[in-house]
Amino acid sequence: MHIKPFKAIRPTRDKVSLIAARSYETYTKAEREARLDNNPYSFLHILNPGYKYHKEITGTARFELVRNRYQEFKEDGIFIEEEAPAYYIYKIVDRDEQEFVGLVAAASVADYANNVIKKHEDTIALREELFKNYLKIAGFNAEAVLLTHPDNNDLQNIYEQVMSARAEYEFTTTYRDTHYLWPVHDPTLLSKITLLFRNIDPVYIADGHHRSSSSYLLAEELKKENHQHTGSESYNFFMSYLLPESQLRIDGFTRMVMDLNGLDSEGFLIALDHYYKIENRNAEYYEPTKPHHFCMYLDGRFYSLKLRKGHRNFENALEALDAQILYTTILKPLLNIKDLRSDTRISYGKGNNDMIRVKEQVDSGTYAVGFSMPPATITQIKDIADADLKMPPKSTYIRPKLRSGVTIYEF
Structure with a gap:
C-alpha cells in the first residue's frame, strides 16, 4: 500500500489532554454539555460550534462554523502545524492494560478505489455525501480511519526504537486510557516505513468505512474541479491509523x-x-x-x-x-x-x-x-x-x- 508522512495540525503539548475528545456521538447530551461548560479547550467546541450561540445549528451552516471555530483555535496558538512531514507512532494503553501501537499516516485514496484497502461493511450513500460535504467545507479531518495489516517485525523494531525516547504526548483520559504520541521526522526512518508498507497488500478497514468512502468521494470531486491536478494533492490521501492485526480487539x-x-x-x-x-x-x-x-x-x-x-x-x-x-x-x-x-x-x-x-x-x-x-x-x-x-x-x-x-x- 502507499502511505506518506504529512504535516499534522496538533495541540501544543500542555493542552493536548484538554483538547482530545471521543467521537461526538459517543457522548450523552449531559456529558457534552458538562465538557463544553467546563473545558474551553475541548475539541467538542469545534464539533459543536452552535454552543457558543446557545443554538442548535445543522447542515452547511454548521460545517462553516466548524471551520471558523477550528481556525480560531489555530489563530489562538492552541493548535500548531508540524514543521515538516512526519509519521506519528501512537500508543494507547487501555484500562485493562491492553496495549495498542500503530502508525498515523496519510493513506492513498487510490488504494481505497483499487481495493488494496479492503472493506467489509456496506456504507449508506446519504451519510457518505453528508460527510464528504463536511470535509470539503471544514477543510480538515480529525478522526483517523482504523486500518489493520499483518504483523511486521521490521515495523515493530522501528516503533520500539522511536518509543525509547520521551513521547511528545502522554496523557490519561477520564476513561483511564493512556495515550502516547511520537512524531517521526528522521528521513531514514520515514523512507524505511514507507517502503515497508509498499510491500503490504492488502490492508483492511477495521473501523471508518464512511470516513474512507467520503474521502474518496471528496477526492473525485476536487480532482474534477482542479485543472492542474497532479495526484500529489492532500485530498488524494486520508488520515489513517495503521495497526497490526494481532492487536486489534473485536467485540460484538x-x-x-x-x-x-x-x-x-x-x-x-x-x-x-x-x-x-x-x-x-x-x-x-x-x-x-x-x-x-x-x-x-x-x-x-x-x-x-x-x-x-x-x-x-x-x-x-x-x-x-x-x-x-x-x-x-x-x-x-x-x-x-x-x-x-x-x-x-x-x-x-x-x-x-x-x-x-x-x-x-x-x-x-x-x-x-x-x-x-x-x-x-x-x-x-x-x-x-x-x-x-x-x-x-x-x-x-x-x-x-x-x-x-x-x-x-x-x-
Missing part, C-alpha cells in the same frame, strides 16, 4: 427488537425450534463463546440458542458469520426485520456486557426480545472482505478508539 453488538411480529412468546419459541436447540436458563445469564451460539432474553428469562447442525451448510464466509445467521434465521423470517439499516424496530448495543442493559429494556417493555452472540474474528473479517462481501451493520465493535483532535489532517 447486541440486538433488541420491539415486538415479536404478531407472535406470542410460546409461538416464537416454537418457530425458533426449527433452527435452534433451545435451553431455558431462567435467571442465569448465558454467555455464548462458540460460533453459532446465541443468548436470548425473552419474558424475564435467558435462553441459549445453538444452531442445529442441519443448518450449518454455509457456502461462503458471510453465511457463516453469526450476525448474518441471526438475520437469516430469526430477524428476517420470524420478526420481519428486512432492512437492518433503516428498520426502527431494531436497536443495537455493544459488547456482551450490554445484555444487562438489554435485560432492563426488555423488562421495562420497551423491547420484546434481545440477543447477543460471540464477536467476529479478524479471520472472518478478512475472508468476507477478500470475497468482496459485506457484513450486516453493527457486526463488530472495534478497538482501539482514538481521540479526535490529537492529529488533524488538512485538505
Whole structure:
C-alpha cells in the first residue's frame, strides 16, 4: 500500500489532554454539555460550534462554523502545524492494560478505489455525501480511519526504537486510557516505513468505512474541479491509523427488537425450534463463546440458542458469520426485520456486557426480545472482505478508539 508522512495540525503539548475528545456521538447530551461548560479547550467546541450561540445549528451552516471555530483555535496558538512531514507512532494503553501501537499516516485514496484497502461493511450513500460535504467545507479531518495489516517485525523494531525516547504526548483520559504520541521526522526512518508498507497488500478497514468512502468521494470531486491536478494533492490521501492485526480487539453488538411480529412468546419459541436447540436458563445469564451460539432474553428469562447442525451448510464466509445467521434465521423470517439499516424496530448495543442493559429494556417493555452472540474474528473479517462481501451493520465493535483532535489532517 502507499502511505506518506504529512504535516499534522496538533495541540501544543500542555493542552493536548484538554483538547482530545471521543467521537461526538459517543457522548450523552449531559456529558457534552458538562465538557463544553467546563473545558474551553475541548475539541467538542469545534464539533459543536452552535454552543457558543446557545443554538442548535445543522447542515452547511454548521460545517462553516466548524471551520471558523477550528481556525480560531489555530489563530489562538492552541493548535500548531508540524514543521515538516512526519509519521506519528501512537500508543494507547487501555484500562485493562491492553496495549495498542500503530502508525498515523496519510493513506492513498487510490488504494481505497483499487481495493488494496479492503472493506467489509456496506456504507449508506446519504451519510457518505453528508460527510464528504463536511470535509470539503471544514477543510480538515480529525478522526483517523482504523486500518489493520499483518504483523511486521521490521515495523515493530522501528516503533520500539522511536518509543525509547520521551513521547511528545502522554496523557490519561477520564476513561483511564493512556495515550502516547511520537512524531517521526528522521528521513531514514520515514523512507524505511514507507517502503515497508509498499510491500503490504492488502490492508483492511477495521473501523471508518464512511470516513474512507467520503474521502474518496471528496477526492473525485476536487480532482474534477482542479485543472492542474497532479495526484500529489492532500485530498488524494486520508488520515489513517495503521495497526497490526494481532492487536486489534473485536467485540460484538447486541440486538433488541420491539415486538415479536404478531407472535406470542410460546409461538416464537416454537418457530425458533426449527433452527435452534433451545435451553431455558431462567435467571442465569448465558454467555455464548462458540460460533453459532446465541443468548436470548425473552419474558424475564435467558435462553441459549445453538444452531442445529442441519443448518450449518454455509457456502461462503458471510453465511457463516453469526450476525448474518441471526438475520437469516430469526430477524428476517420470524420478526420481519428486512432492512437492518433503516428498520426502527431494531436497536443495537455493544459488547456482551450490554445484555444487562438489554435485560432492563426488555423488562421495562420497551423491547420484546434481545440477543447477543460471540464477536467476529479478524479471520472472518478478512475472508468476507477478500470475497468482496459485506457484513450486516453493527457486526463488530472495534478497538482501539482514538481521540479526535490529537492529529488533524488538512485538505
